[in-house]
Amino acid sequence: MIYLDYQATTPLAPEARDAMLRWLDGPDGTGFGNPHSPHKFGRMAAAAVEAARDKVAALFPPGGRVIFTGSATEALNLAIRGSGKGGSVSVSAIEHAAVLDTAEALGTAHILNVSKEGQCNTAQDVPNDVRLIAVMQVNNEIGTIQPTIDWHRKAKANNALFLIDAVQAYGKIEVTGADMIAVSAHKLHGPKGVGALWVRDGIALEEQITGGGQEAGLRSGTLSPALIAGFGAAAALAKERMEADAAHVEALCGRARELFADWTLNGSEDARWHGNLNLRKDGLDVNRLMSECRNVMFSAGSACASGSGRPSHVLKAIGLSDKQAKSSIRLGFGRYTTLEQLEVAAQIINAAAGDQGV
Template sequence: MIYMDNAASSPLRPEVLEAMLPYMRSVGNPSSIHRDGRSARRGVEGARRHVASLLNADPSEILFTSGGTEANNTALRGASGGRLITTSIEHESVLEPCRAQTRPVTYLKPDGSGTISPETLDESLSEPATLVSIMTANNEVGTIQDVRALAGICRRHGAIFHTDMVQAAGKIPVDVRSWGVDMASVSAHKIGGPMGVGALYVRAGTELEPLVLGGGQESGMRSGTENVAGIVGFGEACRLARAEMSRNVPYVSSLRDELVARLLEISHSVLNGHPASRLPGNAHLAFLGVSGEDLIIKLDENGIAASTGSACSVHTQKESHVLRAMGLPAETISSSLRLTLGPQNTAGEVAEVAEAMPRIVSELRSVSPLRGRYGF
């Protein structure tokens, strides 16, 4: 299988598994005082330092959660107060908690490339708001926002700034301190770590109520016995991502550029999202006249794992809210495909996909009801 769905989940790195195994075999509860408990505590605290380093935060500002979804929910439901501002291209784990709010929520619209302009945010903040949540990079089209500018505007208006960094952290350099971010969500399984573990960065001094109450773990902000092995694996994934960032960004970008260039040679194909300000591994294209779902099935039959966008859309089978918010025509939306690359992908795999795609697209187009319209 050629795996090009890294934005959905990335393969667990062997080094991460090795780091986790001793903690999966041992019994220690990090709250216990005995030796096994202390060893588990050391594992958790070591991981906290690695997550903090990746984000340029202090370890005391990292709160472990069950993943990006819980981190987003904690940020959005835990910060009390007045109006909330977010965008119409957020992940469902931001949009759903926003919909559940009783306070007013404003949804900012992106431009055609998926970019939220800092001016739009500035204008919206002319009316007071307590909390702003804008993702660092989009999970579907990979567009990266100017988080430093957005956070700066929030600071000037006295609003708390949260950013969903689930797709960005570990893939591009991020810096919560110098960018002036108050809260940031991250997840392990997007960067070679295990599923079911993530973290919320909460800048020291930010007021937040816990979502989960109980034994008071994570400084009372997230009760429940820690997922020690998962957290250790997350820490190792962050350590590796940080150590390899300067090599991986150009490597993955060049694979992606080659793939996009080859796929754009197919007639009636377009690249969605921002041409330059996008995640290194993201290739999101529309092949007019074919359905994205049919493409995925055909690719799967050919040993290639791809996706149309967010994994959540599989449960709802609805049109992508991201592409719709970007104002793309219905034909482009329904014919879109997302291929997401990671550091484990190779030039050989890119060549294979680039070779298979024209054949698959033309097979599907030969039976497309839109054949006449596009003149395939």
């Protein structure tokens, strides 16, 4: 089996797994405490949470606080819903559904267009009553990197807050230029079930999940020391390995572009995270391709929308037809992908596409 779906989730780092085990029960049976309890077991668990919080915070800009959540989706909901009522929320056309659907549910969504290269530039108007602008840093389907620093400036000029979905960027490239930043542990070799929202100092949010007042009164519910410890270990490892991981991804990308030279790249060639290649062959039956390549794990788009049957809203937003969108695949690779795995996968995928006569 060869795994090439790093945008959906990443393999758990051994260091993250080891950090989690201590807070499931631990070698002496003392690691299961509730971090909100005042006794010794609780204080030990709380100390583990705060140690991990520092590690997660080290990949964010200074001058903010980290709020742990159950996912990036929850973090984005807290940012969008909790940052105010009334006014418009401007979001790029290629945002994750966690942003698009939440903004639309509030009835105040304003969609920002993107170029055929997949970038959302600031040379477009926002509503006069805009209170929040959300533009993701690295797109989860096509990997394009957005000019988030420019958008932060534009938000400030319009007296609006700026939110970044940095799920695909955090731990890979510098994340900066925002008022709020949402991330997820399992996209950087941490565990599933834990995310975080970074909030710039001075920004007040309204709690969206009530019932206990944990996480500084912003997110009720018992925290999981094991998941958070795994998140912290993964974040620390990502910080330590950022340059090495990036160099490895660049090498893999260069080889992948050779191996898939007769495929068309969707999105910008240069302004992208190179661990994400969204490729198409016109006329390709992607469902058949995936059926014939069962030992290669890759995607036809976002894992979160894989069962919808609809063409990707991201590919549609950059101008692809329904047929072109449905003849596209996404290859994602990273730290634990080997060159040999990539070459074998390319041989399997290209042979199956060739069998279709495309």
